[in-house]
Amino acid sequence: MVPLALGVLAVLLVWVTPAVLARQLPFRHAPRAALVAWQSVSLGGMLAAVFVAPAAVVVLAGRDGIARHPWLVAVGAVVSGAVLLRVAVSGHLVGTRVRAARARHRDLVDIVAEHERDGLRVLQHPTATAYCIPGRSSRVVLSQGVLDTLPPPELAAVIAHEKAHLRARHDLLLEFFTVLHESVPSAFRSRRALAEVRLLVEALADRAAVRTSGEVATARALVAIAESRSPDAAMGAGTSAPVRMQLLVAGPRPELAAVAYLIAVAALLAPLGLLSLVLG
Amino acid sequence: MPHSTSAPRLGDLERVVMERLWEAGATDGATVREVHEALEKHREIAYTTVMTVLDRLAKKELVTREREGRAWRYYPADTREAMTAQSMRRTMDDMDLTDRRAALLHFLDGASSAEIDDLKAALAEVEARAGNGEETARRLRDRLRR
Numbered sequence: 001m002v003p004l005a006l007g008v009l010a011v012l013l014v015w016v017t018p019a020v021l022a023r024q025l026p027f028r029h030a031p032r033a034a035l036v037a038w039q040s041v042s043l044g045g046m047l048a049a050v051f052v053a054p055a056a057v058v059v060l061a062g063r064d065g066i067a068r069h070p071w072l073v074a075v076g077a078v079v080s081g082a083v084l085l086r087v088a089v090s091g092h093l094v095g096t097r098v099r100a101a102r103a104r105h106r107d108l109v110d111i112v113a114e115h116e117r118d119g120l121r122v123l124q125h126p127t128a129t130a131y132c133i134p135g136r137s138s139r140v141v142l143s144q145g146v147l148d149t150l151p152p153p154e155l156a157a158v159i160a161h162e163k164a165h166l167r168a169r170h171d172l173l174l175e176f177f178t179v180l181h182e183s184v185p186s187a188f189r190s191r192r193a194l195a196e197v198r199l200l201v202e203a204l205a206d207r208a209a210v211r212t213s214g215e216v217a218t219a220r221a222l223v224a225i226a227e228s229r230s231p232d233a234a235m236g237a238g239t240s241a242p243v244r245m246q247l248l249v250a251g252p253r254p255e256l257a258a259v260a261y262l263i264a265v266a267a268l269l270a271p272l273g274l275l276s277l278v279l280g
Numbered sequence: 281m282p283h284s285t286s287a288p289r290l291g292d293l294e295r296v297v298m299e300r301l302w303e304a305g306a307t308d309g310a311t312v313r314e315v316h317e318a319l320e321k322h323r324e325i326a327y328t329t330v331m332t333v334l335d336r337l338a339k340k341e342l343v344t345r346e347r348e349g350r351a352w353r354y355y356p357a358d359t360r361e362a363m364t365a366q367s368m369r370r371t372m373d374d375m376d377l378t379d380r381r382a383a384l385l386h387f388l389d390g391a392s393s394a395e396i397d398d399l400k401a402a403l404a405e406v407e408a409r410a411g412n413g414e415e416t417a418r419r420l421r422d423r424l425r426r
Binding site for chain 1: 291340341342365367368384387388390395398399403405406409410
């Protein structure tokens, strides 16, 4: 029974929960806690998947009979190993690709941009844009357009937003979810989940901007940069800007954080609890 | 900070050398000797340093090179404007969208015209509330003073 329950739990946490969680829009008002919940759900799903085989071995061989069934143990180890290997391989592939792309982009920016104080890089381009290149040798990149368009408090908001990404290593968080996204069989992948996590990361960085420059300057910066870009037909509807703006209007909802943390704890305790049923 | 000077200095030199190649132009390019001669007028710099820097730039694919007799002739990979435009672009063409979004974190992922109208409406709301907040605070201060 327990191995089956673990299998069901794995599917629930890997497939069903992300789809449901991505639709719980109020959690956007508690981005930090929501991100913790997302990580726990993913981790819990992976634990459940890895625990299926050991639980099955214990159930089939009996708690005292494990030593007498070396083949069963070997098969169990291979099955669990395959799950871990899949995650490790996709982690390696995603990590290598992303790091190479960042290094290439950093080389390019370092050669074409003006080097300002505080490691800021300024591109001589009229479009207002700002981004960061995360990693061990990180950069915050601004365009001359954004320097010309934004008054100092709004510019400070944008820089605080980008520095928050770098300081809190949001890139690692996104990489973690990208890796899990790719290691799950494609039928179980949820683009929506990945998009929601990206939005939460942006909402979190916006909060850092609000702490530095206040809501008004942050909101103005969002509008100014959105306006400066030529409307991007390819983007269609559903970019993060309107949602982030709504979050600025609404402000934080701390009571939702408690719910998100509860989900996080439950998602981690469930697979551990089930495994302890067969071992204990 | 004696230990931290060498790497940034090499980075600075890369930009100086690149500047020189952009001046030389995409069609003419320049040899190590030509770049060295141009730079020597303004600063003390070893021929081998220029060679090293150009080699590094070639490895980063920021310059291309062609054999010319026993030397290399170096060309900028593209004009400065084109390379700047390239670094402005949110998309790195040869990458999958998921990877791209993990590689660089942009302040904003763009917005459609309809969305911009919504944004402005929401901004008005934020501004009005902040205005009210200041108003309320001032009234409160006034009352306390009295």
